[in-house]
Amino acid sequence: MSGQLRLGLFLQETGHHIAGWREPSSAANAARDFRHQIELAQLAEAACFDLVFIQDSYAMRGANDVDAFQHSARAIHWDPLTALSALAMVTERIGLIGTATTTYNEPYTLARSFASLDHISQGRAGWNLVTSNNEAEALNFSRTEHAVHGDRYARAAEFLEVVKGLWDTWEDDAFLDDKQAGQFFDPAKLHVLDHHGENFVVKGPLTQARPPQGYPVLVQAGSSDTGKQLGASTADVIFTAQQNLEGAQRFYSDMKRLAREAGRDPAQLLIMPGLLPVVAATEAEAQAKFDALQELVLPKVGLATLATTLGEVDLSGYDLDGPLPDLPEANGPKSRRQLLIEMARRDNLTIRQLYQRVVGARGHLTVIGTPTQVADVMQQWLEEGGADGFNIMPGHLPVGLRDFTDLVVPELQRRGLFRRQYSGSTLREHLGLARPVNRHVR
Template identity: 60%
Template sequence: MARRGQMKLNAFLHPTGHHIAAWRHPQATADAGVNFDHYVELARTAERGTFDAVFLADSAAVRDQNIDSASRVARYVVHFEPLTLLSGIAAVTRHIGLIATATTTYNEPIHIARKFASLDHISKGRAGWNLVTSSGEVEAFNFSRDQHLAHADRYDRAREFAQVVTGLWDSWEDDAFVRDKASGHYFDPAKLHVLNHKGPHFAVRGPLNVARSPQGRPVLVQAGSSEAGKELAAATAEVIFTAAQTLDEARAFYADVKGRLARHGRAPDTLKILPGVSPIVGRTAEEADEKFAILQELIHPAVGLSLLSQMLGGVDLSGYPLDGPLPDLPESNAAKSRQKLLVDLARRENFSIRQLYQWIAGARGHWTIRGSAHDIADQLETWFVNEAADGFNVMPPYLPGGLDDFVDLVVPELRRRKLFREHYEGRTLRENLGLPYPKHPSTDAAPEPETLAHAG
């Protein structure tokens, strides 16, 4: 029997789009990274299309350290800090979820807990935190380090980090703040819970000085596909973003991660798996091909080679011929799963270095498809009904046109097939994703927490 239900859709927004040459597109807003009106337009378009959320990636560094290629790209050069941007967008939208990336490698749990709880209050329950461990070596240099933390150490820290953040989000019960002017009680002392966490990486007393948020907790998103990343997602995440190229790969990942949930006492539908997809949509297949060709012609070789080097973990490929094969590479300490995906692809397709960077230029290893709205819907439906995805992280190749095309052409086709909503089901991001409200731990007859006066 074919799978029933409706898919979930996020709009993953890079400033000018996901294609590496998107900023050069004739319709692109070249200053998009620091253009608030541009982002407001995108968020309202996604909301018009009843997307579940907009999602912003982030980096605390200019990723490309090669001045020739860096001077030719718009991605990760100058762009808004995402939580600041989403707070502004919250004020001019009503339904769309607001998901931002924040790294556990170069933050403290109290910062993340406080900022995302605040965003959840400001947006009336639409916030989501994309938990990542920084993969780029260059970020280390902006945080008083001379090298990146090892991959295993980053994930060990991330697990404890997530534990502390969720604990801080539970500092107050839902009805702790009585604000009774007559009695003089602002909050009920019995409904305050001091965390007092002590672990290998963190010692955090608490409580959080933000009330429990409208969703109970912001939605927790995770974006790692390595073995450590999958295990972290199974333990903590409610949404996972991933990259897959084929239906078989996506089904295997889906079954693997969903199969881990029972060990953590979780039901399969408490985690939504959303692979990235970069759709190039035309009114005909020929028009979509023409749109793709325009973007591909705008790739500068220095930019393509630098992007590939970054995604392979910082490997220097400058000494190899562009039209020769990808050499054998050392294992990366950065993005391990993405390096393996690209090496496997190059070997399977017999790609040269040039062909490989042309192939990733659209979406950096995510699934790239093109065609008419009917063609695109067919492919998304195949993955959804065959349990390769619960929905998709839609990555428009250029903006605003790529998002407009999807909302105006593909969304109506998905609705016609009863695969996507006509209207928002709920008030919060959690409700629209079909995720349960997290009950406060105090309802589980846990031991009484320390009082604020006695916490040590």
């Protein structure tokens, strides 16, 4: 554990609470007017956040329940790589992490795109590697069904190896720019991949120089057994959903153990759970803020959000004030689905009570209270082996973020838990991560 917290802004256009877009101060058009994203990224950078993180899906969540999701602002969102490239032009230090699936992309395309983003941002890019838990994505890529979980992860592991091989196409000093001799690069420092595997055949070379960071920061969010193994062996950062300190400690120690068993320095794998903070001068005021958001949730939207988070299950025939039924196996999200089922069983929740918990943070930690109370939780998780930092998930934007940067960040700084200014320029420097060496350099 580090003595300093890592902080990311999980940038959801109108906020993470499903009814956040209805809050009077929220910008309901944030997925259509990019100026709002610029404001949020600059606000996070002014507070010295390590990074901005953008999730993605290639299919509309809840597309099968338009009656419910017409009341949600989740139908549209920005393309991460396009958005982050634009944000790179209006920020200077903050890291820029985008989600891209290995299931419905090709390694060469993503290798070039993320290398370009790392150059455009001068070393601030990161890739959140996912395997697509939204089964509807298959229907947008000329397929009739989604690949099974194990196959998705096998493809992802090979995909990542190909991408890293392409990033190592050029040695760092390959380009001579020798105008007098007329020599642009040193051919001895060009390495053609020529990969032949089970899922991919990729010749190379990559038509982009090696990224400034060596590799953009690699992020993963899978918490299934397969996802944990891949993350422990390859990722720099793990984003995870944890409900309490005890569960977070188990996950944290497990991931560090798996990293060590994979031959890695566990300190080079950072664990950053999601956190939805609702903060005000008094605990009563903070609770009133959260209650006001909860009041804006239409029951059919809450039920549809729960059904989608569980993997597009059909809960329409069940009593909202009855228990969550036994659910059939699904080919969508694994770890988040299990987390919610365990929550419902452990706390004896009805379907209605479960969706009321889900509509805010989708199973991530929610902390409601004063700046001191929120900082206390964050400090405890850091110091007692539950987290290296947090991915902050404001319920509504921009006010939810401004509350955190104005009230909680100064308290963390006062305690010596968070920086007052950036000391490095790249995302790897912010996070204390080593720069990978080109595998061709001896």
